[in-house]
Amino acid sequence: MKKVFFVGMVFGALALTSCKKEYTCEYSDGTKVSYSEDDYSDDQIKDRKAACLATDGTWSE
DSSP: OHHHHHHHHHHHHHHHHTOOOEEEEEOTTSOEEEEETTTSOHHHHHHHHHHHHHTTOEEEO
């Protein structure tokens, strides 16, 4: 039983570390634009966040 629990913990830890963040910019008219770390580098995400906030959008992670 200990081995089953240990294997479950290992797979659970791997599942958590492989998740990529999703970011969303939402505008007052209800428009939402989503960005994923799979598609953009950290610098590109920062640029998109700045653009979102500069145009009165709401940024969420």
